[in-house]
Amino acid sequence: MDIVSQLEAVMPTELVGSVVRTAGMTVSVADFPAPVGALAEIRRQTGPPLAAEVIGFRDELTVLYPFRELVGVRRGNRVRLTRTSRWLRVGNELLGRVIDAQGKAVDGKAEPALSDRTSFRRQPPHPCDRPRIRAALTTGIRAIDGLLTCGKGQRMGVFSASGVGKSVLLGMMARHTDADVIVICLVGERGREVNEFIERELGPAGLARSVVVVATSNEPALVRVHAASTATAIAEYFRDQGKDVLLLMDSLTRFALAQREIGLAAGEPPTTRGYPPSVFALMPQLVERTGRSPQGSITAFYAVLVEADDPNEPISDAVRGLLDGHVWLSRKLASRGHYPAIDVLESLSRLMPDVTSDEHRQAAVTIRQLLAAYRDHEDLISIGAYRRGANPTVDVAVDMQEPIHGYLCQRVEERSTAEESSGSLLRLKREAAQRLGAAQSASAAGQSPPGAAQAAPRAQPGAPTPAASPR
Ligand SMILES: Nc1ncnc2c1ncn2[C@@H]1O[C@H](COP(=O)(O)OP(=O)(O)OP(=O)(O)O)[C@@H](O)[C@H]1O
Ligand SMILES: [Mg+2]
Numbered sequence: 001m002d003i004v005s006q007l008e009a010v011m012p013t014e015l016v017g018s019v020v021r022t023a024g025m026t027v028s029v030a031d032f033p034a035p036v037g038a039l040a041e042i043r044r045q046t047g048p049p050l051a052a053e054v055i056g057f058r059d060e061l062t063v064l065y066p067f068r069e070l071v072g073v074r075r076g077n078r079v080r081l082t083r084t085s086r087w088l089r090v091g092n093e094l095l096g097r098v099i100d101a102q103g104k105a106v107d108g109k110a111e112p113a114l115s116d117r118t119s120f121r122r123q124p125p126h127p128c129d130r131p132r133i134r135a136a137l138t139t140g141i142r143a144i145d146g147l148l149t150c151g152k153g154q155r156m157g158v159f160s161a162s163g164v165g166k167s168v169l170l171g172m173m174a175r176h177t178d179a180d181v182i183v184i185c186l187v188g189e190r191g192r193e194v195n196e197f198i199e200r201e202l203g204p205a206g207l208a209r210s211v212v213v214v215a216t217s218n219e220p221a222l223v224r225v226h227a228a229s230t231a232t233a234i235a236e237y238f239r240d241q242g243k244d245v246l247l248l249m250d251s252l253t254r255f256a257l258a259q260r261e262i263g264l265a266a267g268e269p270p271t272t273r274g275y276p277p278s279v280f281a282l283m284p285q286l287v288e289r290t291g292r293s294p295q296g297s298i299t300a301f302y303a304v305l306v307e308a309d310d311p312n313e314p315i316s317d318a319v320r321g322l323l324d325g326h327v328w329l330s331r332k333l334a335s336r337g338h339y340p341a342i343d344v345l346e347s348l349s350r351l352m353p354d355v356t357s358d359e360h361r362q363a364a365v366t367i368r369q370l371l372a373a374y375r376d377h378e379d380l381i382s383i384g385a386y387r388r389g390a391n392p393t394v395d396v397a398v399d400m401q402e403p404i405h406g407y408l409c410q411r412v413e414e415r416s417t418a419e420e421s422s423g424s425l426l427r428l429k430r431e432a433a434q435r436l437g438a439a440q441s442a443s444a445a446g447q448s449p450p451g452a453a454q455a456a457p458r459a460q461p462g463a464p465t466p467a468a469s470p471r
Helices: 003-008 142-147 166-176 191-208 221-240 252-265 277-288 314-322 331-335 358-382 392-399 401-408 418-445
Strands: 016-023 026-030 039-042 050-058 061-066 078-083 087-090 097-099 116-119 155-160 181-189 210-216 244-250 297-305 325-328
Touching (some): 026 050, 039 061, 061 221, 061 252, 087 221, 116 221, 142 358, 142 401, 142 418, 166 181, 166 191, 166 244, 166 297, 181 191, 181 252, 191 210, 210 221, 221 252, 221 277, 252 277, 297 314, 392 418
Parallel strands (some): 155 325
Antiparallel strands (some): 016 026, 026 061, 039 078, 087 116
16 A cells, blocks of 8 residues: 555544434434544543444434444543544465454464555456456366356356355365465354354365455444455455455345445435445445456455345345356255255356357356256156157256266365366266267157166156156
């Protein structure tokens, strides 16, 4: 951070106001014209000063949102401006550490000695300075690297209802990716989940090349919102060093919920489902800071909770428009034990064509076609009503169901390299092409291909159409 921008942020005069009233988590202060985003401290009669941030103005009063609960605040308490802009201490020593939204260590170890500092709210790289995304980032997840390949600097959403596997999937990526640095932001998680994530999902090897920023659900909304900015600022710091960074945010929905609390407290009008306009203004600001810069890249995965499986709820809707693709996790697949529960047909990576070879892309298209053919006929197939030979693509989709399933499922601790993911995909495509050729010639000859009987769908006793069974 250069000296000129630091000087520009300095406010020369000292400002002191006094508390007039509190409402919910907010404090209204008289005679305190501090700018929005400035930091202040409320001097209480007992206990240390309470840090707070200016979030807006109402009538003649300045509205502050504190970083801790308001216990001990009284009318008339003095409020002093402490900073007009916020900085964050950063450095390579952050790797392997768990910190809070203010950058303080929360893993019980000594504070890291950090040599640099960066602005907490940086502007995104200028659109004209952003190089095109050309190289793929390996996440280590076969279904993503094979069928939803992501570029270095791409922003993706991981969408699902509660408990379908978003956090586990992000943890797998943190462990298996080939990114240089991983920044993980746990916003509004349950306290129990934090250690679980760090010990079980991430493990010591994953943690060693990660920085974890935590703000649990019991922390004030402002702290939860700041955690997302802190994590993004740390990712920016490593990107400036030329690194390929993977930023994992769990979850963007909880960030939006925290900003909803702040916006409503500052007096904004609620819009769709109570979300004030600032939520929809803040999300693009946050998301745009990631991506590729001339120095390095931040590839970001944002977990998005889809309430009541409704993909059109306002946050998912807004986020889908901001990102370069989405991974949709399906409860139906999870309930069958198909993990990671990625519904490939509902998911999309907009940059896949830019970062994959023609051969790889073709193979992905073939597998998608087979998945779609199977899905469209699933009901008929499951009751044994599908007549083999009626459609060669469906015949192959049925025969290939098991190997495709084997490709898409992956154990949590299993890592798939980029070569393995694309190699297995190409093998699947070759097998499908051979089977399709055989099925088409059999269909032209008006008979089932040799050996089809073993792979044919199970005929169910008493199935509605006896002729449906190939046997
Ligand atoms: N890859 C996986 N392999 C086995 N089990 C899994 C996998 N992914 C998820 N699960 C199971 O699903 C449960 C919920 O997963 P997870 O916590 O990741 O869901 P979530 O989508 O993050 O939920 P929430 O929205 O509540 O945060 C896990 O505790 C685990 O039992
Ligand atoms: Mg979760």
